[in-house]
Amino acid sequence: MIEIAVLGFGTVGSGVVELIDNNQEWIRRSVPEGIHVKYILDIRDFPNSPYADRVVHSIDVITEDPEVRIVCETMGGKEPAFTFSRKALENGKSVCTSNKELVEALGTELMLTAKQNGMSYLFEASVGGGIPILRPLRNSLVQEEITVIGGILNGTTNYILTKMEQEGAAFDDVLKIAQEKGYAERNPEADVEGYDCGRKIAILASLATGKKADYDEIPCEGITKIAASDFAYAKAIGRAVKLLGIARKLGDGSWSVRTAPFLVPDDHPLYPVSGVFNAVFVHGTMVDDLMFYGRGAGKNPTASAVVSDVVELAMHIGVPLRSAWNEEKLTLADSDLESHRFYIRAAAEQAEALEAAFGSGLEQIDLGGQEEDALTGTTAFVTGEISERTFAERLGSIEVQNVIRLL
Ligand SMILES: NC(=O)c1ccc[n+]([C@@H]2O[C@H](COP(=O)([O-])OP(=O)(O)OC[C@H]3O[C@@H](n4cnc5c(N)ncnc54)[C@H](OP(=O)(O)O)[C@@H]3O)[C@@H](O)[C@H]2O)c1
CATH class of the missing domain: 3.30.360.10 (Dihydrodipicolinate Reductase; domain 2)
Structure with missing residues (x-):
């Protein structure tokens, strides 16, 4: 058996523990020795849970147990999730998580810690819940x-x-x-x-x-x-x-x-x-x-994505997986120069001002039928393709109710 620990026995964490128990037969097709949850870390006790005997309250119990090879962090938030994850990686345990806040803010650091310690850090469930997208x-x-x-x-x-x-x-x-x-x-x-x-x-x-x-x-x-x-x-x-x-x-x-x-x-x-x-x-x-x-969310779909990481980590014990990205920063384009077509909704009396500002590229939306009555006093237009900066300049101080970009 490959021993793992789950940090946080909430919606996702309890789903992970149950899924590993219930779907052991399918998991063993990829990990023949099986996967077993040895510890569950949480603040609370869960006396009525069938897993009550596995609940611990100190991360040290987990990080100091050499039998534990994989840690699932499903606590959420930056701290203590970051400190616990880093400690696990430094103590020779690979880590997977559903915690997008932590991955976005400190994932780079945790991937580096994983690399330095010959471990892996995976986060399939952090985007799209149950949708397999990162793998x-x-x-x-x-x-x-x-x-x-x-x-x-x-x-x-x-x-x-x-x-x-x-x-x-x-x-x-x-x-x-x-x-x-x-x-x-x-x-x-x-x-x-x-x-x-x-x-x-x-x-x-x-x-x-x-x-x-x-x-x-x-x-x-x-x-x-x-x-x-x-x-x-x-x-x-x-x-x-x-x-x-x-x-x-x-x-x-x-x-x-x-x-x-x-x-x-x-x-x-x-x-x-x-x-x-x-x-x-x-x-x-x-x-x-x-x-x-x-x-994109929910106990079982999200747990399914977390367990897909557990299985991949269990299949690669001793083989560190490539980091998802490096420490180099992605330079973003100047958002003012990006071009879009824009939808504008405004009070009907602003129509003339909008037409004067945007010229012949502006198309008024014709609602037709009954909806027109319900929206009396309101008008809407679509601009031609222009940059964010030009749009803002032309709009100037004209009062509008909403602006949405067209895809
Ligand atoms: N729920 C979803 O559908 C979903 C989908 C995708 C991603 N996620 C992400 O998955 C993570 C977990 O979400 P969740 O919905 O399962 O949250 P949750 O139900 O609140 O579960 C978190 C669990 O961790 C425990 N916990 C919090 N701080 C702790 C600490 N310092 N030490 C030990 N245990 C601690 C909480 O205990 P208390 O209840 O006592 O605070 C709770 O049992 C979040 O990052 C979330 O964004 C969730």
């Missing part, structure tokens, strides 16, 4: 030059946007329902402001380029300004509103990385991705377009 990037797509990566990386916001679209409901009302159903946290800021999506696109961009994309440098917008009317206008031009984390290689070789709502056209594979589902779109120069789709 395909590290293995199946190593030969590819990736030029676009990203997509719908946050199930909470995709659920909210889908409900708003389907029911014509307001953001605040749908957020409340999402919280009641347990899809959104009581403090939803990290999801609705786009921070969670931003961390994930930083990880994906780092993987695609082999250099570290800095989350703090990635422009980030959430979905709090989206109104039901935006879906009506989007529909009229064959598009849907989606929060995307997207990284693109530009013509000059630099990378544009951004988190923002986009109007996605109905012929794009991301268009039909709805509800809590996530999807990661990849374009490689040889393989062309790919899309990875599935559940």
Whole structure:
């Protein structure tokens, strides 16, 4: 048996322990000696759990036990997850995690510690929950030059946007329902402001380029300004509103990385991705377009991704796996110079000012039918392709209700 330890017996950690017990038969096809959870580290005791006898409260019990070969960190947060992970790596244990916050902020350091100690640090579950995306990037797509990566990386916001679209409901009302159903946290800021999506696109961009994309440098917008009317206008031009984390290689070789709502056209594979589902779109120069789709969160899907790392680590005991990226920083393109087409929603009385500012490239969206009545007093336009800077300059002080980029 290969002995492992799980740090944090919450949603994901308990899923990992149960999956390893329940799916031992399938795991043994790859790891014939089997995998066994020897310790579970948590603050609390779990007297009613069948795993109560494995719960410990000190990391030293785990790091000082030479039988433990792999540690799964499913505690979340930066500390003490970072210190515990580093200690495990320094003590000859490979580590895997679902903790995107830690991977984005300190993953480079932990991969370096792993390398220095002949260990590995894996984090399949940190992006896309149960969707296998990091391993395909590290293995199946190593030969590819990736030029676009990203997509719908946050199930909470995709659920909210889908409900708003389907029911014509307001953001605040749908957020409340999402919280009641347990899809959104009581403090939803990290999801609705786009921070969670931003961390994930930083990880994906780092993987695609082999250099570290800095989350703090990635422009980030959430979905709090989206109104039901935006879906009506989007529909009229064959598009849907989606929060995307997207990284693109530009013509000059630099990378544009951004988190923002986009109007996605109905012929794009991301268009039909709805509800809590996530999807990661990849374009490689040889393989062309790919899309990875599935559940981006939840106990079992996320545990499945963590255990896929455990199995890979168990199959490579004594063989350190290549780091996902190096310490070099990814220089991002000047976001002001990036070009897009922009959707603008404004009060009807601003139409003249917008037409004067943007000239003949501006197209007014024709709603037609009944929706036009519901949106009396409002108008919407789409600009031609212009840079962020030119857009801001032309918009100047004209008061608008919302602006969304077109994908
Ligand atoms: N849930 C998902 O669907 C999902 C999906 C993808 C990624 N993730 C990521 O996976 C990680 C875990 O998420 P989760 O939803 O499983 O969180 P969770 O349910 O809150 O579980 C975390 C567990 O770790 C324990 N813990 C916290 N600090 C600890 C410490 N210092 N020492 C020992 N135990 C400690 C917590 O105890 P207390 O409850 O007593 O604080 C809790 O039992 C997070 O980084 C999250 O972002 C989660």
